[in-house]
Amino acid sequence: MARMAGTAALAEKLLDVAVVSTTSVAGGDICTTTRLRLTDGRSAVIKTRPQAPSGFFTVEADGLRRLREAGGAPAPAVLAADDDCIILDWIEPTRPTTELAEAFGRNLAATHASGASAFGAERDGYIGLAPLPNRPSPTWEEFYASRRVMPYVKAAADRGSLSLEQARTVEQAMKRLPSLTADPEPPALVHGDLWSGNLVWSADAVHLIDPAAHGGHRETDLAMLSLFGAPHLQRIIDAYHEAMPLQDGWADRIALHQLHPLLVHAMMFGGAYGPRAAAAAQSLLDGRS
Numbered sequence: 001m002a003r004m005a006g007t008a009a010l011a012e013k014l015l016d017v018a019v020v021s022t023t024s025v026a027g028g029d030i031c032t033t034t035r036l037r038l039t040d041g042r043s044a045v046i047k048t049r050p051q052a053p054s055g056f057f058t059v060e061a062d063g064l065r066r067l068r069e070a071g072g073a074p075a076p077a078v079l080a081a082d083d084d085c086i087i088l089d090w091i092e093p094t095r096p097t098t099e100l101a102e103a104f105g106r107n108l109a110a111t112h113a114s115g116a117s118a119f120g121a122e123r124d125g126y127i128g129l130a131p132l133p134n135r136p137s138p139t140w141e142e143f144y145a146s147r148r149v150m151p152y153v154k155a156a157a158d159r160g161s162l163s164l165e166q167a168r169t170v171e172q173a174m175k176r177l178p179s180l181t182a183d184p185e186p187p188a189l190v191h192g193d194l195w196s197g198n199l200v201w202s203a204d205a206v207h208l209i210d211p212a213a214h215g216g217h218r219e220t221d222l223a224m225l226s227l228f229g230a231p232h233l234q235r236i237i238d239a240y241h242e243a244m245p246l247q248d249g250w251a252d253r254i255a256l257h258q259l260h261p262l263l264v265h266a267m268m269f270g271g272a273y274g275p276r277a278a279a280a281a282q283s284l285l286d287g288r289s
Helices: 002-015 056-070 098-113 140-158 164-175 218-228 233-243 250-269 273-286
Strands: 019-024 032-038 043-048 078-081 085-089 125-127 130-132 188-190 199-201 206-208 214-216
Touching (some): 002 032, 002 043, 002 078, 056 078, 056 098, 056 125, 056 188, 098 218, 098 233, 130 140, 140 164, 140 250, 188 218, 218 233, 218 250
Antiparallel strands (some): 125 130, 188 214, 199 206
């Protein structure tokens, strides 16, 4: 009760609106998420974490605003954000449907098509609690190798989640990266951490939450969805492809784009993720991804 009261007081200070009630929201192990009912009739959601890393919530807020401005897949409005929390419009969840999935595929294509000024972002960010370097690079290949793969190879190896041999396999794949990618495309605005837990299915649309937004390769978001699965995934991909056709052989490049999330999970959780990352890299080297 004391924590709830403290959360309500924090929200009231930032929103200048009284909180009528608070309800704990299940899900997520990084932040405490609480639904707020406000005296002006709105519902909101506040995420808090004691001693959050510097910029943790404000970077998330920047990413959500950027996704909203793209005019594609919707994201909740940011009501407030500071070093202690982020407060968003509440999105009432509903059951996933094929119609929502198809609309999301088209909307995600529009988000990607809105583009970005470079491969990277103005600020470094986070994926989970892990730092996410975003310094722009002139090509996607350079950005992906130097900002998304190799830092996490080192981190996972340092934690014993990736053997020296496995790390070398991933490094070899990165050295061959130009031959593994599609024809060059301009930077797409990508969510950057697009697994099903970061989708909220509502009555009118599928909303994006918890982004690691940056200028990247559009195949990355689809590969992330494919890694952990999502409701009506094939409908999403088909609708996306109809709206903005993917380059030939994109399915063969899924393993390439999954290297980053697999390495992040290897660094954070260990287990089978390190061997899975190495196997994905080896499949690229063998030409059988």
